[in-house]
Amino acid sequence: xxxxxxxxxxxxxxxxxxxxxxxxxxxxxxxxxxxxxxxxxxxxxxxxxxxxxxxxxxxxxxxxxxxxxxxxxxxxxxxxxxxxxxxxxxxxxxxxxxxxxxxxxxxxxxxxxxxxxxxxx
Amino acid sequence: xxxxxxxxxxxxxxxxxxxxxxxxxxxxxxxxxxxxxxxxxxxxxxxxxxxxxxxxxxxxxxxxxxxxxxxxxxxxxxxxxxxxxxxxxxxxxxxxxxxxxxxxxxxxxxxxxxxxxxxxxxxxxxxxxxxxxxxxxxxxxxxxxxxxxxxxxxxxxxxxxxxxxxxxxxxxxxxxxxxxxxxxxxxxxxxxxxxxxxxxxxxxxxxxxxxxxxxxxxxxxxxxxxxxxxxxxxxxxxxxxxxxxxxxxxxxxxxxxxxxxxxxxxxxxxxxxxxxxxxxxxxxxxxxxxxxxxxxxxxxxxxxxxxxxxxxxxxxxxxxxxxxxxxxxxxxxxxxxxxxxxxxxxxxxxxxxxxxxxxxxxxxxxxxxxxxxxxxxxxxxxxxxxxxxxxxxxxxxxxxxxxxxxxxxxxxxxxxxxxxxxxxxxxxxxxxxxxxxxxxxxxxxxxxxxxxxxxxxxxxxxxxxxxxxxxxxxxxxxxxxxxxxxxxxxxxxxxxxxxxxxxxxxxxxxxxxxxxxxxxxxxxxxxxxxxxxxxxxxxxxxxxxxxxxxxxxxxxxxxxxxxxxxxxxxxxxxxxxxxxxxxxxxxxxxxxxxxxxxxxxxxxxxxxxxxxxxxxxxxxxxxxxxxxxxxxxxxxxxxxxxxxxxxxxxxxxxxxxxxxxxxxxxxxxxxxxxxxxxxxxxxxxxxxxx
Numbered sequence: 001x002x003x004x005x006x007x008x009x010x011x012x013x014x015x016x017x018x019x020x021x022x023x024x025x026x027x028x029x030x031x032x033x034x035x036x037x038x039x040x041x042x043x044x045x046x047x048x049x050x051x052x053x054x055x056x057x058x059x060x061x062x063x064x065x066x067x068x069x070x071x072x073x074x075x076x077x078x079x080x081x082x083x084x085x086x087x088x089x090x091x092x093x094x095x096x097x098x099x100x101x102x103x104x105x106x107x108x109x110x111x112x113x114x115x116x117x118x119x120x121x
Numbered sequence: 122x123x124x125x126x127x128x129x130x131x132x133x134x135x136x137x138x139x140x141x142x143x144x145x146x147x148x149x150x151x152x153x154x155x156x157x158x159x160x161x162x163x164x165x166x167x168x169x170x171x172x173x174x175x176x177x178x179x180x181x182x183x184x185x186x187x188x189x190x191x192x193x194x195x196x197x198x199x200x201x202x203x204x205x206x207x208x209x210x211x212x213x214x215x216x217x218x219x220x221x222x223x224x225x226x227x228x229x230x231x232x233x234x235x236x237x238x239x240x241x242x243x244x245x246x247x248x249x250x251x252x253x254x255x256x257x258x259x260x261x262x263x264x265x266x267x268x269x270x271x272x273x274x275x276x277x278x279x280x281x282x283x284x285x286x287x288x289x290x291x292x293x294x295x296x297x298x299x300x301x302x303x304x305x306x307x308x309x310x311x312x313x314x315x316x317x318x319x320x321x322x323x324x325x326x327x328x329x330x331x332x333x334x335x336x337x338x339x340x341x342x343x344x345x346x347x348x349x350x351x352x353x354x355x356x357x358x359x360x361x362x363x364x365x366x367x368x369x370x371x372x373x374x375x376x377x378x379x380x381x382x383x384x385x386x387x388x389x390x391x392x393x394x395x396x397x398x399x400x401x402x403x404x405x406x407x408x409x410x411x412x413x414x415x416x417x418x419x420x421x422x423x424x425x426x427x428x429x430x431x432x433x434x435x436x437x438x439x440x441x442x443x444x445x446x447x448x449x450x451x452x453x454x455x456x457x458x459x460x461x462x463x464x465x466x467x468x469x470x471x472x473x474x475x476x477x478x479x480x481x482x483x484x485x486x487x488x489x490x491x492x493x494x495x496x497x498x499x500x501x502x503x504x505x506x507x508x509x510x511x512x513x514x515x516x517x518x519x520x521x522x523x524x525x526x527x528x529x530x531x532x533x534x535x536x537x538x539x540x541x542x543x544x545x546x547x548x549x550x551x552x553x554x555x556x557x558x559x560x561x562x563x564x565x566x567x568x569x570x571x572x573x574x575x576x577x578x579x580x581x582x583x584x585x586x587x588x589x590x591x592x593x594x595x596x597x598x599x600x601x602x603x604x605x606x607x608x609x610x611x612x613x614x615x616x617x618x619x620x621x622x623x624x625x626x627x628x629x630x631x632x633x634x635x636x637x638x639x640x641x642x643x644x645x646x647x648x649x650x651x652x653x654x655x656x657x658x659x660x661x662x663x664x665x666x667x668x669x670x671x672x673x674x675x676x677x678x679x680x681x682x683x684x685x686x687x688x689x690x691x692x693x694x695x696x697x698x699x700x701x702x703x704x705x706x707x708x709x710x711x712x713x714x715x716x717x718x719x720x721x722x723x724x725x726x727x728x729x730x731x732x733x734x735x736x737x738x739x740x741x742x743x744x745x746x747x748x749x750x751x752x753x754x755x756x757x758x759x760x761x762x763x764x765x766x767x768x769x770x771x772x773x774x775x776x777x778x779x780x781x782x783x784x785x786x787x788x789x790x791x792x793x794x795x796x797x798x799x800x801x802x803x804x805x806x807x808x809x810x811x
Contacts, residue, residue, distance in 0.1 A: 035749065035766045038799075039718025088719035 013104025020097035021049030203258035210498035211432040213624035215777035219784035221738040232279035238266035239802035251791020253303030257778035283339035289326035305370040318342035325367025346405030381427030390669030392423025409474035413462035445491035449667040454548025478528030484552035494622030518564040518617030532560035539598035560703035571688040581681030607644025621732020637728040645672035691726030712746020744771020769801030
């Protein structure tokens, strides 16, 4: 499926959020004196961010409407969960990144709706 | 003379019906009157024994030979921090003013030092618990480690001057963990130049040895005991199959080293009796001993020991002992005889070891409510009258305030009736009353069953409600039971207030203390049922055998499946009290709880281990919380002024010292597995930028 400009931007923002989430959470998990060094919470956010990136790629490739909608809902929940968990880890950069990811998801899903309308027409 | 409600009640109870209560009631009487007889050289049988020199009165009339300090004012003018609580009065107060409430936010880490002596318990070495307050003496910072090594550091840079390895056992001999609470310091009044061991650092070990090292070189003092090493287990002759550990540094009063010990809680009905040894600081010779347990029953019970630091009033020649509960901790059928010095604050004459006064804070203790912190000595002005006072914080969250010279109440302490149990436990004879202070108010609300935290109950699908329904509770002193899930105990066995104790600003007459709010439940199992039960145990939770008693026990923290507390936050607070009135000046949650790495809102507070220190600059320094942060609060209003992240929860009291004109604040970040599985080996020191 060919990607429109907004769709590509949305995907990029989502990927950027996932990369930042993964990198910051991994750093917090590995580095002494972050307050969450070696904790399940920090590792969990790193893994969840990696999963977010994977889902973004899957969403980019998904063409069926039902699958895309499901993926969008799952990604939305993940963004919220990662952002909330990161705030409880005091890793506010990740929370901010998830807000960026949310913008990306909105861009992507709006474009997706318009794209689908055009297909139906 | 004090006449307790218990004593009055006994007058009207026929002897034949009240024989069992009689024993407990005798135990319950604070015996102020009886123990004052001791001070007149008529030793009550079975309460105190002293070594020959002392008991024959050869030392009577001597004042404390003040070696390291002159008899000090309760408002120190110099900034020493040469003992566990800063000063012998346990005020944890520094007169230094360089760091103030206005500039503390600029505090920077100046240096840190890693001892390397740390274990998370996952390998062959037990986990480490490190509660050692660094002491500043001889222009050096001294610290003991959980591997029983002693390290001397440059106070300005953290550079190691020397270290000494006691090569003690790295086995969990008496504790489930390797634990160290630091070192003590002594120096001759006029140290002879060039002569070794005119200044000595002492440290105890897990295998019951006490080491004395030259403070300058770190070499053992050959004149002290056996080439610098004294084995306390040589004096462990009653119930000797249970070893002693010396985890707390000796309390140094003049030329006396006062040494208590730690044993294995909850494991046995019998245990060594809680002897405190007075030892000559230079020679290691035993001077006198103190026994809390009467001689007649020492073989069948034990402990009532002093495992935490003591305090002393050098000017009056008194040392104050926080005495723990007798063994076994959760069943008292083997010790229904009076043990008036158990779970008490007891004042001894420093030269003879004779009891001057004693107040028992829990009668016939079956809750493991050891007196766990050194009483803080203070001069307070109440209704315009200056009182030489002592404040004893307890695990129950009570603050008992008495005249430190006589033991008499400052504010009334009342004997009140307490629950008498459901009769399910054989041989138990409970005290009908327990002492309650009328002022200050309890630090945490133990007047009613703790409310269930709805969030935890919902997340646990009603788990907390179901647990609450199965727990026996008739008030704070509800005794253990064999029924249901057991008895709800609040505060928990680690304590509403722990061994960090109370800090005190003598200028403002403000006392500061941190609390933990933790609900546990304890169930007794008959020996047969105990053998069948799942006997897993952790640190301060799980199953414990109480061998020799008819009951083993299970002790659990009341959490849901996710580890959320079933009771409402806050889980820990810091409280400031105006000691003119005994009223709370301010209180606030302290720190943040952490689970799986997630920080909970600070309004929920954190359980704490370790206590505060206060300064003349109007600042309280404290670590202690689960989130492994060290913080500064305003003495005046409790506002948080500064914080920094450290390697593990800083479960030791901080120390504050001045070196080359600069004020430093030192923490050790060692962690404690009771709080969470995060351990460290970091000494971290802060100061203002130059």
